[in-house]
Amino acid sequence: MKRKTSKEILAESFHEVAEKKNIDKITVKDITDNCGYSPATFYRQFTDKYALIAWDYTRELEEILSEVDGTIEGLNKALRGVAEFFQERRGYLANLFLHTGGLEAFITCMQDIHYESLKDIVQKGAGNQHIDSITDMYIRLYVLGTAQLSSEWILGRWEATTEDLAKVYQETFPQPLKKYLK
CATH class of the missing domain: 1.10.357 (Tetracycline Repressor; domain 2)
Structure with a gap:
């Protein structure tokens, strides 16, 4: 079984948050809080x-x-x-x-x-x-x-x-x- 990468987990989290919130209102904190990651982990993977x-x-x-x-x-x-x-x-x-x-x-x-x-x-x-x-x-x-x-x-x-x-x-x-x- 292939394990999910941090990027994949963050993307899934973003999709989940986007089901409830407009994209322009979503923050990095929303994404990371939803999946239990820190903002630092997000910024190691993506610039924004x-x-x-x-x-x-x-x-x-x-x-x-x-x-x-x-x-x-x-x-x-x-x-x-x-x-x-x-x-x-x-x-x-x-x-x-x-x-x-x-x-x-x-x-x-x-x-x-x-x-x-x-x-x-x-x-x-x-x-x-x-x-x-x-x-x-x-x-x-x-x-x-x-x-x-x-x-x-x-x-x-x-x-x-x-x-x-x-x-x-x-x-x-x-x-x-x-x-x-x-």
């Missing part, structure tokens, strides 16, 4: 709660994207996993969207993480060679569009099933990026 949010989201997304095996089928499976993850974490993610702003806005964090993840997938498909600026723009455009669409769906601005959301992710994946997948 926003670093915890970014680390936690990256970790969860990487787990889902591990399904991408260089094929279109693998990508489609991962995109379905992303839609399901958004549904499972809808309340928590809505709290992040609504109660973070400025330089710490979660939408910006989400876009950065998705961009780096998709760029890595394309980079691997390109044999780890440099990708040109046009390809980079396709990655950015896809990420910006899907992140905005996802945030509006998470916030309940429109309704769709996770299957339909995944279908849109799959069908809007830029044709020029598909050449990097088998």
